[in-house]
Amino acid sequence: MNQNTPLFLCPHHSLSGTNALQVMHGAADAIVVIDERNRIVFFNAAAENLWGYTQSDVIGQNVSMLLPAGMRADHDAFIDRNRSTGVNTIIGTSREIRFENRAGEYVAGELALSMVTLRPDNRKYYMATIKDMTGDGRRRNLQGLQNTVFRALSTDMTIQDVADLICRETETFVPDTAAVLMLVDPDGRLRILSGAGFPRRYAAALENVTLSDADRAILVRDPSRAGAMVWESYYSLALSLGLHHCRATATVSPAGKVTGIFALFFRNPGPVSDWAETVVSGCVPFCGVVIEQYEARQHIAQLASYDPLTGFLNRSAVQDVLDKLVGQPGDHQFAVLVLNVDRFRDINEALGHANGDVLLKTLATRMRALTRHDHVLCRSSADEFIIALPETRQDEAMRRVHTLLDGLAQPVNVSGNHITPSLSVGISMFPDTGPDSETLIGLAETAMRQAKETARGTCRIATPAGHGTARGRLLAGPALRETLARGLLHLHYQPQVRARSGQLYGVEALARWHHPLLGNIFPSRFMAVVEETGQAEIIGTWSLEEACRQIVAWERDGVHVPTVAVNLSAGQFRERSLPETISRMLDAHDLGPQRLTLEITESVMMDENEDTMAVLRAIRTLGVGLSIDDFGTGFSSLSRLARLPLSEIKIDHSFIMNLEHNANAQALTTAVVGMGGMLGMTVVTEGVETETQKALLENLQCDVMQGYLFSRPLAAAELARWVRDRQEQQHKI
Numbered sequence: 001m002n003q004n005t006p007l008f009l010c011p012h013h014s015l016s017g018t019n020a021l022q023v024m025h026g027a028a029d030a031i032v033v034i035d036e037r038n039r040i041v042f043f044n045a046a047a048e049n050l051w052g053y054t055q056s057d058v059i060g061q062n063v064s065m066l067l068p069a070g071m072r073a074d075h076d077a078f079i080d081r082n083r084s085t086g087v088n089t090i091i092g093t094s095r096e097i098r099f100e101n102r103a104g105e106y107v108a109g110e111l112a113l114s115m116v117t118l119r120p121d122n123r124k125y126y127m128a129t130i131k132d133m134t135g136d137g138r139r140r141n142l143q144g145l146q147n148t149v150f151r152a153l154s155t156d157m158t159i160q161d162v163a164d165l166i167c168r169e170t171e172t173f174v175p176d177t178a179a180v181l182m183l184v185d186p187d188g189r190l191r192i193l194s195g196a197g198f199p200r201r202y203a204a205a206l207e208n209v210t211l212s213d214a215d216r217a218i219l220v221r222d223p224s225r226a227g228a229m230v231w232e233s234y235y236s237l238a239l240s241l242g243l244h245h246c247r248a249t250a251t252v253s254p255a256g257k258v259t260g261i262f263a264l265f266f267r268n269p270g271p272v273s274d275w276a277e278t279v280v281s282g283c284v285p286f287c288g289v290v291i292e293q294y295e296a297r298q299h300i301a302q303l304a305s306y307d308p309l310t311g312f313l314n315r316s317a318v319q320d321v322l323d324k325l326v327g328q329p330g331d332h333q334f335a336v337l338v339l340n341v342d343r344f345r346d347i348n349e350a351l352g353h354a355n356g357d358v359l360l361k362t363l364a365t366r367m368r369a370l371t372r373h374d375h376v377l378c379r380s381s382a383d384e385f386i387i388a389l390p391e392t393r394q395d396e397a398m399r400r401v402h403t404l405l406d407g408l409a410q411p412v413n414v415s416g417n418h419i420t421p422s423l424s425v426g427i428s429m430f431p432d433t434g435p436d437s438e439t440l441i442g443l444a445e446t447a448m449r450q451a452k453e454t455a456r457g458t459c460r461i462a463t464p465a466g467h468g469t470a471r472g473r474l475l476a477g478p479a480l481r482e483t484l485a486r487g488l489l490h491l492h493y494q495p496q497v498r499a500r501s502g503q504l505y506g507v508e509a510l511a512r513w514h515h516p517l518l519g520n521i522f523p524s525r526f527m528a529v530v531e532e533t534g535q536a537e538i539i540g541t542w543s544l545e546e547a548c549r550q551i552v553a554w555e556r557d558g559v560h561v562p563t564v565a566v567n568l569s570a571g572q573f574r575e576r577s578l579p580e581t582i583s584r585m586l587d588a589h590d591l592g593p594q595r596l597t598l599e600i601t602e603s604v605m606m607d608e609n610e611d612t613m614a615v616l617r618a619i620r621t622l623g624v625g626l627s628i629d630d631f632g633t634g635f636s637s638l639s640r641l642a643r644l645p646l647s648e649i650k651i652d653h654s655f656i657m658n659l660e661h662n663a664n665a666q667a668l669t670t671a672v673v674g675m676g677g678m679l680g681m682t683v684v685t686e687g688v689e690t691e692t693q694k695a696l697l698e699n700l701q702c703d704v705m706q707g708y709l710f711s712r713p714l715a716a717a718e719l720a721r722w723v724r725d726r727q728e729q730q731h732k733i
Helices: 018-025 045-051 069-085 134-153 159-173 200-206 213-221 223-229 232-240 274-305 315-327 344-351 353-370 394-408 437-454 469-486 523-532 536-556 578-588 610-622 638-643 653-657 663-678 691-699 716-732
Strands: 030-034 040-043 094-100 106-118 123-132 177-184 190-194 245-252 258-266 334-341 376-381 384-389 412-414 417-419 423-430 459-461 490-498 504-515 519-521 564-567 596-600 625-631 648-651 682-685 704-706
Touching: 030 045, 045 106, 045 123, 134 159, 134 274, 159 177, 159 190, 159 274, 177 200, 177 274, 190 200, 200 232, 200 691, 213 223, 213 245, 213 258, 223 232, 223 245, 223 258, 245 274, 258 274, 315 376, 315 384, 315 437, 334 344, 334 353, 334 394, 334 437, 344 353, 353 376, 353 384, 353 394, 353 412, 384 394, 384 437, 394 423, 394 459, 423 437, 437 459, 490 536, 490 716, 504 536, 504 704, 504 716, 536 564, 536 578, 536 596, 536 716, 564 625, 578 596, 578 610, 610 625, 648 663, 653 663, 663 682
Parallel strands: 423 459, 504 564, 564 596, 596 625, 625 648, 648 682, 682 704
Antiparallel strands: 030 040, 030 123, 094 106, 106 123, 177 190, 177 258, 245 258, 334 384, 334 423, 376 384, 412 417, 490 504, 490 704, 504 519
8 A cells, every 4th residue: 555545534533435444454464554643543353363452452542552562652752753744764664573462472573654644634644564474583583592592602601691591582582481491410400500580489499309210211202291390399389479381391412311401481371372382392402502511511620620530629629729718708727638648659560550540549439438528629649639628627637637547548459459558648727837728738748748758657737838837927926017007908898798689788898918028918817916916906996997988988989888897806895995996986987887897706705704795785885786707616605695785697608618518507597597587687698609509598588698609808999890880780680
């Protein structure tokens, strides 16, 4: 139809002209005509089929009801400009459009627009002809997603991001759905790879599912049975979360191994469309490729970080782990053991390298059995092993070593030869022996060699290189006084994030000292020097003053940090003048008391000294927060916890590290969260490093999280950038 095609209007602006109307009404393509007020005055049978509305539903309504949601608000103004200016940028053109029909299904069409002016009143009517391209459009979109996925896999884009892309695009193809891509690990357990829009409670339930061998055999024969496995047992939970249907299918490798499940969950209680079924089956092939790539990259990472013979970490990987242990905040200790198999060269030469490997594998298996799940195991060379014992003091490390030596010394049958292994062990301790991973390993190796020279099968404790511990403390004391005098000590700040909203709760201030001669001296070491040299009060006062100054500086730059937590020594809480000092600082910087939190250790908590209790009560009277740090690692009394004027409990990182696999850690965390809530205290969890830990803590209704998942400790300027970047991301969401 062109602009000269006659249209006949009745007085009420509905179309007339019997023959013309019959032709238009029976046209194969959808036809919609609107009047000068953008009201629909004609809607043929093909349009009814395309949108799912009847004529009575739409005649007289504004045409925006048929448009994509994002275009409705501006459509009238756009058409009015076209009418008033006479500049036709859309008439006589055609383009592809996408919208939702009445059932909420995605529809694609090719739109052509015409305009006619009717005399005698010169009214302008627009006619839209829409050719249904839904099938072609859907195929193009699935093909486009597949191409995008394959291109992404050839770049540095992470597998997580590619999986997120698939789920996000699928949810736009089928509105009002939640897509989730799951991995099936070698033991048959489901793990969520992607599913940002998927309810966390349902995700947590699925991650407790383990497919049996029979289940996996069924999925190999019929991948669509995956829907029943992730739906039928959770139907009541699904309904409570607003989910009404599920369509899922398994991904099966060419070797016949079930590698994953792709599922689409529907919030609309209506029937599931054929298109939705097509999307699920259409996504499965490239979901399978994504999972294969994920497994390949995991295998490469395994090869890069693990010893293939024993499955232990290699030397490079264990140094990374030790660096993390060294960098953890707070006053903590850990042990590094270096174990060397005595006369291993003789065993290799006598029995051959293959039998030597059998001995090493047997020793590795015994080491796993003789150590805890949080101990770090490494094979650093042919006959040498490294074991890191987190949160371990020297006396406990010695007990562990004797247990290891006894267990490893049991005879081993190697090709009919009964060999009684002997291992020599060197022990280094952080922070007393060394301040970094290289020093700790090197000194433990030196101690191990000393053990070999004097009495094989025994252990030795390392001493610091170049000077003893006492000399190190003598050097560090004057150096620290010089650092304070020159203003070289500074604070880093680690963000604390609210679990429910993701907003910034506050930061923990952590002292940092890099000496030009002694190098990096970690807080757990120099704070001991502070205590011994009588500088605790000076350092504590400096930290409080610096924190207050920095809060004001951030505010001046438009960065709001709600509160800063400062660590003070146990002795400082016995100083009766501490509350007055804090009050004076807050007044000097014009800060409210809620902007400051003081962290106390469990030793302060257990201190029955009246001065300590009076200071704690006075600080809370000011309105300054009090937080007990590293809760759960000492001998805290619950009755005393209830009596203390605390505002916050911090769960120690050692519990969070084991949270994913240790029922006791989960039970303790649950208990502390519940106890904190009953006592009106905020519960902060330290050491959160993985999304799984984060999800578990959110499920446990923890208040605040802190850890490397969100950020490492940052210098003041870096923290400001982190806050701004996070605010921008949240605004985009």
